[in-house]
Amino acid sequence: MRIAILSRSPSIYSTARLAEAAKARGHEVRVVDTLRCYMNIASARPTIHYRGEQLEAFDAVIPRIGASVTFYGTAVLRQFEMIGTFPLNESVAVTRSRDKLRSLQLLSRRGIGMPVTGFARAPDDINDVIEMVGGAPLVVKLLEGTQGIGVVLCETKKAAESVLEAFMGLNVSIMVQEYIKEAGGADIRCFVVGDKVVASIKRQALPGEFRSNLHRGGSAEVVKITPQERAVATRAARIMGLNVAGVDILRSNHGPLVMEVNSSPGLEGIEGATGKDVADLIIEFLEKNARKDRTRTRGKG
Ligand code: ADP
Secondary structure (H helix, E strand, O other): OEEEEEOOOOOOHHHHHHHHHHHHOOOEEEEEOHHHEEEEOOOOOOEEEEOOEEOOOOOEEEEOOOHHHHHHHHHHHHHHHHOOOEEOOOHHHHHHHHOHHHHHHHHHHOOOOOOOEEOOOOHHHHHHHHHHOOOOOEEEEEOOOOOOOOEEEEOOHHHHHHHHHHHHHOOOOEEEEEOOHHHOOEEEEEEEEOOEEEEEEEEEOOOOOOOOOHHHOOEEEEOOOOHHHHHHHHHHHHHHOOOEEEEEEEEEOOEEEEEEEEOOOOOHHHHHHHOOOHHHHHHHHHHHHOOOOOOOOOOOO
16 A cells, blocks of 8 residues: 655654554655645645645545644645545544543433533633533633643632633633542553554653643553443544544543544554554555545534
8 A cells, every 4th residue: 555644854763653654564655744734625626735846646644733833733734635535543643632622522312421521712701611511620621632631620710710711711622520539549541443442551740730631740551441441442543533643531430531532643642552563554544444545524514
């Protein structure tokens, strides 16, 4: 197969590993810088141009689109789909997963457990929304945040009010969430490929910190997940329409709660902690599923 990896740089760990795995399985691979692609969309024959040339045809494309380039990146991915290239994850599914509220609404509609979550826009509604999620302690999250930045634990109602007022004053979108204390500063990352969880790790926050993100100093270790967690993770990925996903779960007293479904999950933490060749499994998935013009969205818009 001829595989394109849409990524800002070939030296990023996940990109490098995917390229290596593809080559090892006998495929031709090219890392294409997402932001250097430009397109002709007003034509019967759409094309993609790259650094002064027309890009050759690929059988499959692996999007590794960072949160900061979602808008342009998904447009480029859509163009690949328009010319019949099979995407590992479809552009609509990537766009959907980048909108945290939309994702949670979609998952809740299908009965996936999640922390009680509220959102509001006007300062006058702060008190009500705090009540709605069961009062303090609670977690306030910036919808635009990644890697744990903009996720604040408010221990008291007063603190929650101040934080919400501040964020609303800055005109940023936020959500308010019940704090799952019993998770103990840990979460479970389930790496889904196709309809299977192929690897899972437990990420534990530093002492005194509740955010377990590896970027916030959290540590990762292999974890054995329960059949229920496995089922929740694969269902969540399927509902989002993602073939490959990182599903983040909190272990609560009333079962697994999904926090987020990531459409470009990193390989470094999960491969490092589990020793599994996740990149190879992703390429194997493409071998089984990539066909020209097979780019229908599995989930709903
Ligand atoms: P980001 O997308 O920026 O990583 P998350 O929503 O995943 O933000 O939150 C970052 C971390 O904070 C999570 O990995 C988890 O450890 C912790 N966390 C988030 N929400 C809650 C919650 N409702 N209850 C307990 N811990 C939480």
